[in-house]
Each structure stands twice: as C-alpha cells, then as structure tokens.
Amino acid sequence: MEILQHLMDGFLIAFEPLNLxxxxxxxxxxxxxGAMPGLGSVNGVAILLPxxxxxxxxxxxxxxxxxxxxxxxxxxxxxxxxxIPGASTAVATTFDxxxxxxxxxxxxxxxxxxxxxxxxGTISILLFTGFAPPLASIALDFGDPEIFALMLLAFATFVxxxxxxxxxxxxxxxxxxxxxxxxxxxxxxxPRLIFFDIIGFMSGINFLVLAIGIYGIGExxxxxxxxxxxxxxxxxxxxxxxxxNNLKELGRTWxxxxxSSFLGFFVGILPAAGATPGSLMAxxxxxxxxxxxEDFGKGEVAGVVAPEAANNAxxxxxxxxxxxxxxxxxxTTAILLGGMVIWGLVPGPLLFxxxxxxxxxxxxxxxxxxxFAVLINIVFIPAFLWMLKMPFTILAPLIxxxxxxxxxxxxxxxxxxxxxxxFGAGGYLLRKLDYPLAPAVLxxxxxxxxxxxxxxxxxxxxxxxxxxxxxxxxxxxTIIALxxxxxxxxxxxxxxxxxxx
Amino acid sequence: xxRAEIIxxxxxxxxxxxxxxxxxxxxxxxxxxxxxxxxxxxFWLAAVMLLCxxxxxxxxxxxxxxxxxxxxxxxxxxxxxxxxxxxGGVTAMIALVHFVGMYxxxxxxxxxxxxxxxxxxxxxxxxxxxxAPIVTFFFFDVAMRIVLPKGYLEPLFLPxxxxxx
Numbered sequence: 001m002e003i004l005q006h007l008m009d010g011f012l013i014a015f016e017p018l019n020l021x022x023x024x025x026x027x028x029x030x031x032x033x034g035a036m037p038g039l040g041s042v043n044g045v046a047i048l049l050p051x052x053x054x055x056x057x058x059x060x061x062x063x064x065x066x067x068x069x070x071x072x073x074x075x076x077x078x079x080x081x082x083x084i085p086g087a088s089t090a091v092a093t094t095f096d097x098x099x100x101x102x103x104x105x106x107x108x109x110x111x112x113x114x115x116x117x118x119x120x121g122t123i124s125i126l127l128f129t130g131f132a133p134p135l136a137s138i139a140l141d142f143g144d145p146e147i148f149a150l151m152l153l154a155f156a157t158f159v160x161x162x163x164x165x166x167x168x169x170x171x172x173x174x175x176x177x178x179x180x181x182x183x184x185x186x187x188x189x190x191p192r193l194i195f196f197d198i199i200g201f202m203s204g205i206n207f208l209v210l211a212i213g214i215y216g217i218g219e220x221x222x223x224x225x226x227x228x229x230x231x232x233x234x235x236x237x238x239x240x241x242x243x244x245n246n247l248k249e250l251g252r253t254w255x256x257x258x259x260s261s262f263l264g265f266f267v268g269i270l271p272a273a274g275a276t277p278g279s280l281m282a283x284x285x286x287x288x289x290x291x292x293x294e295d296f297g298k299g300e301v302a303g304v305v306a307p308e309a310a311n312n313a314x315x316x317x318x319x320x321x322x323x324x325x326x327x328x329x330x331x332t333t334a335i336l337l338g339g340m341v342i343w344g345l346v347p348g349p350l351l352f353x354x355x356x357x358x359x360x361x362x363x364x365x366x367x368x369x370x371x372f373a374v375l376i377n378i379v380f381i382p383a384f385l386w387m388l389k390m391p392f393t394i395l396a397p398l399i400x401x402x403x404x405x406x407x408x409x410x411x412x413x414x415x416x417x418x419x420x421x422x423f424g425a426g427g428y429l430l431r432k433l434d435y436p437l438a439p440a441v442l443x444x445x446x447x448x449x450x451x452x453x454x455x456x457x458x459x460x461x462x463x464x465x466x467x468x469x470x471x472x473x474x475x476x477x478t479i480i481a482l483x484x485x486x487x488x489x490x491x492x493x494x495x496x497x498x499x500x501x
Numbered sequence: 502x503x504r505a506e507i508i509x510x511x512x513x514x515x516x517x518x519x520x521x522x523x524x525x526x527x528x529x530x531x532x533x534x535x536x537x538x539x540x541x542x543x544f545w546l547a548a549v550m551l552l553c554x555x556x557x558x559x560x561x562x563x564x565x566x567x568x569x570x571x572x573x574x575x576x577x578x579x580x581x582x583x584x585x586x587x588x589g590g591v592t593a594m595i596a597l598v599h600f601v602g603m604y605x606x607x608x609x610x611x612x613x614x615x616x617x618x619x620x621x622x623x624x625x626x627x628x629x630x631x632x633a634p635i636v637t638f639f640f641f642d643v644a645m646r647i648v649l650p651k652g653y654l655e656p657l658f659l660p661x662x663x664x665x666x
Contacts, residue, residue, distance in 0.1 A: 054645050165566055167556035171513065174546040174553070178520055181546075185527065185539035192527050192539055193520070217591065224587055225580045393619025394629065400591050400614075401607050405637055408603070409647050417595055425588060432575065433502075433509055433568050451542045459536035 003133055010360030013058065014368050022055065022063040023365055027373045030070020035078050035384055036395060038223030040087030041071035041315070042332045042438075046211040047402045049339050050409040057343035058358045062365040064339065065319070068332050069121065069369040072275065072312045073377050076113035076304070077384050080106055089275040089311040092283040096296060096303030103299055107381075111246045112301050113308040114377040116257055120309030121370035123261035124268075124316035129363060132352070136324040139349035144460070145467050147326075148453040149477040151446055152468075153484070154271040154327050155439070160484030161270065163277075164436040176440035179205045180447025187455060200415030207338040207444045208410050209420045214437050216403030217424025220396055222431055227392055243378070253305045256286045264310030268317025271442060274330040275314035282310030316366065323359060324349055326449065331438040338445045342410065347449075505575035506568040507561050514554035520547035590614060602652035604634040642666070 013019060033044035044067050052060035075090030080097035093113060100109040142150075155173050162169055182193040183204025194201045260282035267278035286306035287296040296303045318329030319336075326348035328334035340347050351359050377384075407420040427437050461467035468478040521544055528538025529545075561569040576584065590613055597606035611630035615621050641647045643665045651658050 051640070053647070054640075165557075165560075167553040167560070171550050171553040171557075174550045178524075178543045178546050178550070181524075181543040187535070188527075188539045190527055190539050193523050193543060195523070221584060221587060225583055391619065391621070393621065394615060394625075396587075397611050397614035397619075398629070398633065400594070401611065401633060401637075404591075404594065404598075404607070405603065405641060405649065408649065409641065409645075412647065414595075414598065414650070417598070421592060421595055424591075428584075428588075430509070433506055454542065455536045463531055463536070 003129060006133075006356060006360045007129065007364060009357070010362075010364030011367075013357055013361030014062065014364035018055065019059050019062050019361070019365060020368065022059050023066045023368050024372055024376070026063040026066025027070040027073075027369055027376055030067035030072075031074035031077075031373065031377060031380075031384060032070075032387060033067065034071030034074025034076075034090070035086045035388055036074075036390075037078050037082065037084045037086055038219070038227070038392070039399075040075070040089065041068045042330075042335065043215040043219060043399075044071060045332050045335050046208070046215040047399065047406050049208060049335060050406040052339070053409065057340070057345060058361045060339065060343065061336065061358065061362050062369075064336055065362060065366060066369040066372075068315055068336075069312070069366065070373050072121075072315050073114060073117045073373045074384070075311070076117070076308055077110065077381075078388060080109040080113065080304075081385060081388060089279055089314075090307070091276065092279045092307035093304055095283060095307075096298070096300050099297070099299035100301070100304070105299070107242055108246045108249070108301060109304050110381055111243055111378065112250055112253075112304045114374050115247075115250060116253075116260075116305040116308040117312040117377075118370060118374035119254075119257045120261040120264055120312035121316065121366075121373070123258065123309075124265040124313035125363070125366050125370060127262075127265050128316050128320055128366070132320060132324050132359075132363070135320070136349040136352040139325050140353070142325075142349070142473065143471075144453045144456040145471050145474040146477070148450060148457055149468050149474040149481065150325055150327050151450040151453065153477050153481040154321075154442065154446065156481035156484035157271050158436070158439045158442075160487040161277075162436065162439075165434060166488050168433075168435045169439055172436050172439040173443045176210070176443025177447045177450065179210060179440075180207075180444045181451060186448075186452060198415070200413060200419075203411070205419065205444065206410055206416060207335075207441070208342075209407060209416045210423050210444050211335050211338070211441050212403050212407050213420040213423030214427040214441060216399060216406065217421065218427030218431060218437070220399055220403075221424065221428040224392070224396060249301060250305070253302045256289075256302050256306050257309045259285065259289075260306040260309040261313040264313030265317040267310075268314030269320050269329050271318075271321070271327065271329055274318055275311040278314035278317075279307035279311040282306040312370075319366075322347065323351060323362075328442060328445065331441050334442045334445045341448075502568050502571035502573050502575050503561070506566070507558060510554045510557040510561065514551055514558075517547050517551040517554060521551070586618060587614075590618070598650055598652065600652050602654045603649040604638060605652060605654050607634045607637065639665075 030044060033039045034041065045064050049064065052063055071087060072089060075086040076093045076097065078084055078086035079090040079093040080101045083094055083098040085091045085094055097109040100106065158169050158173060159166060182201055185192050191202055263282050263285060264278040267281060268274055283303060283306050286302050287293050290302060318333045321327045321329045322333040322337050328337045337347050345355060404417060407417045431437060457467050469475050524540040524544035524547060527540030529540040530538055532538050560566040564570050590610060594606045594610035597609060608630050611633055612626055615629060616626040641649050
C-alpha cells in the first residue's frame with residue numbers, strides 16, 4: 001500500500017504543468033531522434049543533457065527519461081519505412097517490419113510496433129514499480145565492498161556477455177576508469193594525471209565531455225562515412241479502418257508480447273546487455289516458439305511485436321539498477337546517472353529515502369511518457385514520415401553545433417570543447433577497428449564511485465582482497481563477476497578440447 | 502585494416518605506458534593507515550590496458566581477430582575525404598570560437614556545411630544558419646544565463662545585453 005501512496009504522490013508531481021509539458025516534449029524529441037538513422041537515445045540524452053540545466057533536477061530527469069522512452073518507439077519507424085534501423089535497438093524490427101512495408105502493409109507494422117512498445121513499456125513499469133523499493137531497501141545496507149563488487153559485476157557483464165572482442169572491451173573499460181581518475185585525488189588531495197601539465201586537467205575530465213565527444217561527434221563522423229545517398233522510403237496508408245483491422249490481428253500476438261516484455265525487462269537490467277540484445281533475443285524466442293517459424297523474415301507481425309515489446313521493456317529495466325543501486329544498466333542510463341551527480345543528487349538506494357519526490361515523480365512520469373508516446377506515435381505517423389525526409393546534410397551540422405554548445409555549457413571552458421573533439425576523433429578511429437566505446441562511457445561515470453569504494457574496502461581490510469569474497473553479499477556478487485570474466489576463457493578451452501576430441 | 506589494427510595497438514600501448522609513468526608520479530604502493538596510494542588505481546588499470554594491447558597484438562599475429570585478416574582498407578579515399586571535410590570543418594569551428602565567439606563560429610560552420618558540403622539552396626542555408634545562433638543565444642545567454650564566448654564580436658552584443666539581461 002505504501003508503494004501505491006508513493007505512486008499517487010509521484011503522479012501529482014508528474015502531472016504538474018511543467019513536467020507534463022516536458023514529458024510530451026521529450027517524447028516528441030525522442031521519437032524524432034529514435035527515428036533518424038544514426039541517432040539513438042544515447043546520442044539524444046548526451047547532447048541534450050546540458051540543455052536541461054534550465055529546469056529543476058526532477059523535471060530535467062523526467063524530460064530525459066521521456067526522450068529515452070520516445071526513442072525506443074521511434075526506432076521502429078525508420079526500420080519499417082526505410083529498412084534502416086533508426087537505432088541499434090530496432091535492428092530486429094527490420095527483419096519483419098521491412099518486408100511488411102514492401103508488401104504495402106507499412107501501417108500494420110507501424111501500429112504493431114507502437115502497440116507492442118506500449119505493452120512492453122507498461123509491463124516493465126509495473127515490474128519496475130514492484131521491484132525497485134524492495135531492492136533499494138536491501139541495497140541500503142551495502143558498504144564499500146558491496147558497492148565495489150557491484151561495479152565489478154557491471155564491468156564483468158561486458159566481458160562475459162558482450163559480443164565484442166575481449167581485449168578491446170577490457171581496454172575500453174580501463175581507459176574510461178583511468179580518465180575518471182584525472183584531476184585531484186579525492187583522498188589525498190594531490191593532483192594526478194595532469195597531462196602535459198595543462199591546467200584544465202586539474203578539475204578532471206567531465207563525463208559529458210567524453211559522452212558528447214563519442215556520441216555527438218565520433219558517431220556522427222561514423223554515420224556520415226557509412227551513409228551514401230538517400231534510401232528508398234516506403235508508402236504508408238493510414239486510415240481509421242485499417243488501424244482497427246490491424247488491431248484485431250494483433251490480438252493473437254499477445255502471448256509473444258507478454259513473454260518478450262518479461263525477457264526484455266530482465267535482460268535490460270544487465271549493463272552489457274540492454275535493449276539491443278534483448279530485442280534480438282525476443283525475436284529469436286518468438287520465432288522458436290512459433291507454429292510457423294518459416295513465416296519469420298517474410299513479414300510476420302509477431303516478428304515486429306517481439307523486438308518492439310522487448311526494447312521498451314529493456315529501457316525501463318536498465319533504470320532499475322540505476323535508481324536502486326547507482327549502477328547504470330545501459331549507456332543511456334549511465335549518462336542519466338552522471339546527470340544526477342551534476343544536479344547534486346547522490347545516486348543509489350538512499351534516493352528512495354531522501355529524494356522520494358524525485359524518484360516517484362520519475363516513476364510516475366514513465367507511465368505518462370509511455371501513454372503519450374503511443375498516442376503521439378500513432379496520431380502523428382504522417383508527421384514523422386515527413387521528418388524522416390530531412391536530409392542528413394542538415395541534421396548532421398546541427399548536431400555538431402549542439403555538441404559544441406553542449407560541451408561548453410557544463411564547465412564553460414574551451415579546454416573541454418577541444419578535449420571533446422579529441423575524444424570524438426579518437427572514438428571514431430577506434431570504432432572503425434571495432435573497439436566498443438559504451439564500456440568507456442560507463443566506466444568514466446562509475447570510476448569516481450568505484451575507486452573510493454575499492455580504496456576504503458582495502459583500507460578496512462588492511463589490504464586483504466578477500467574482503468570482497470568473505471562478506472555475505474559482496475561474496476556472491478564478486479564470484480559471479482569473476483565467473484563472467486572467466487567465461488570467455490572457459491568457452492575457448494572447451495572449443496579447443498572439442499576440436500582435439 | 503590489418504596494418505591499422507597493429508599500428509593502433511602499438512599507439513595504445515605507448516599511451517598506456519605514458520599513463521603508467523604519469524600515475525607513478527603519485528605513490529602507487531601501500532601506505533600504512535592510508536591504504537593504496539593515490540596513483541595505484543590508475544597505474545594498475547593502465548597496466549591492464551598495456552596487457553590488452555599485447556593481447557590484441559598476439560591475436561593479430563595469430564590472425565585471430567576479424568581486423569587482422571581483413572584486406573579492406575582502413576579508410577578508403579572517399580572515407581578519408583569525408584573525414585577531412587567534416588572533421589576539419591568541426592575543428593575549424595572550434596578554433597573560430599576563440600576569435601569570433603560561439604555565435605560567429607556557428608554561423609560560419611553552418612554556411613560551410615549546408616551550402617558547400619550539403620549543396621542546399623542559399624535560402625535554406627541562410628534560414629538555418631542565421632536562426633540557429635539566434636535560438637542558441639536566447640536559450641543559453643538569456644534563459645539559462647550561461648554566457649557563451651563572443652570573441653571579437655562582443656561589442657555587437659552589448660545592445661542585446663541591455664535589452665535581455
């Protein structure tokens with residue numbers, strides 16, 4: 001009952017005129033960002049975070065969460081209409097969404113995607129509301145060893161579950177952590193890693209500088225290289241009759257929507273997994289359990305429903321560890337977490353005790369964002385199709401401009417802008433060689449929490465690393481993390497034995 | 502791609518060594534009653550980075566990673582041209598901020614990109630290039646009170662300050 005009371009209070013906050021307006025604005029911006037190929041929620045949130053200093057933290061967070069949500073809906077639009085995923089999270093939506101569009105049934109795919117997203121969003125927010133408070137109250141007892149063990153687990157998931165090259169993944173994590181250590185050592189107060197004695201490094205490297213560099217500049221350079229010429233846009237006929245007919249047909253896919261939502265939510269909680277693998281897995285499961293798996297890939301509605309329900313559920317899932325444990329479940333939530341620090345909030349379980357208005361206002365706003373996203377999405381499909389025609393040669397320079405002012409605004413130093421350019425160019429060059437960059441962004445956000453936790457833990461244990469294994473909660477977490485790190489090694493050895501056998 | 506892979510690994514290894522040396526300016530060992538020294542965290546992480554580079558080089562040598570067996574060029578001439586035109590434009594924009602301020606730089610960059618790279622009509626170009634700095638001014642300088650640099654164009658803004666700030 002207490003949860004319901006909190007939720008009601010949250011709704012009062014979410015429905016304040018400013019916040020409601022920001023939810024709607026955020027959803028529209030998110031839909032647009034998600035729909036534009038080459039831009040995903042993480043780009044939008046990184047580039048627009050500095051713009052939110054205008055409003056109070058709760059409203060800023062509500063706005064950014066709405067963008068995150070809207071982007072999950074929007075990704076499907078270009079997957080269906082252009083055959084290019086609007087964001088990586090909508091890759092699986094192209095498999096059946098595109099064939100449907102080519103068959104002249106784009107409206108069916110779009111309506112299915114919107115409703116599946118709504119379904120996935122709703123189930124996952126209900127799960128979130130149920131899981132978050134108890135998880136936060138357990139997490140309240142966590143000490144430094146537990147916090148560090150959780151960080152280790154977050155990074156271990158990238159190594160064990162990520163699909164990228166392992167040494168490159170570990171490299172990316174470490175470089176992010178080292179960058180987070182630049183500036184004054186919080187414990188001794190001494191300056192460290194002041195590269196070339198440039199005074200600008202004394203105040204450290206702001207995570208936004210790295211995030212905007214990578215997602216605003218590096219990814220743009222990458223997208224510009226990959227896009228050549230305009231793509232073919234399908235036609236969509238949207239009438240009330242057709243929408244109602246589509247709704248009837250969607251009725252039979254509810255089981256897939258439910259299972260995909262659960263799958264997406266739980267996969268979304270894991271830092272390395274998130275919405276992209278979640279949606280691919282949901283597609284796989286839907287195909288496997290279908291009576292007619294041969295229809296998948298040829299325009300089967302269930303093939304649109306599964307990934308779209310899953311990616312929305314995953315985006316809510318990734319907020320669960322961010323709000324309750326202070327560990328982001330995705331690169332986008334890593335940036336949201338960094339934003340909370342800028343706004344003067346301390347991420348972690350204490351939020352549920354000390355910042356109830358913030359937490360429950362945000363949760364309630366997710367319900368609102370989900371509802372508005374589906375309404376705006378369906379009603380304004382023609383408008384989004386029109387916007388998709390915006391040439392990239394106009395969008396790209398505007399994004400560079402937003403990155404420039406966004407990189408300057410938080411600290412108001414040109415040093416940071418130059419650094420952002422350096423990270424952007426470096427990120428682009430590394431990305432071409434398949435170095436994953438999301439772990440570095442996660443690491444620079446988590447570094448300032450992980451390092452003191454590690455040092456304090458070692459100090460109380462007199463330098464004995466067993467402190468991470470001996471404690472009842474930290475122990476199992478550390479062991480799971482170690483297993484995940486060793487998993488790829490075990491796989492390699494097994495493969496070798498198989499070959500030999 | 503194969504050559505780029507090993508060159509990048511070598512450069513990153515050098516960078517890791519630099520980070521280790523730089524971290525070692527602070528104590529990296531155990532200090533009684535204080536725990537690990539201030540440089541320890543970054544020193545050991547940089548050491549792991551160095552190991553990763555060795556690992557990448559080892560995979561390259563055994564031709565195990567996709568990049569080490571790829572004969573595709575790392576950057577073909579089109580990609581290089583795009584990178585230089587776009588990356589160079591962004592670099593020039595940031596450099597210009599020091600002289601003509603944020604708003605002047607944005608105006609020049611948008612004209613360069615939309616008109617000369619995008620080949621859009623002058624009317625489209627000017628509409629966007631002029632409105633973007635105006636919107637930015639009202640958002641940052643006026644609404645958020647974050648004063649963006651103006652460079653040598655500062656005097657032009659004095660009347661605007663009088664009205665809006």
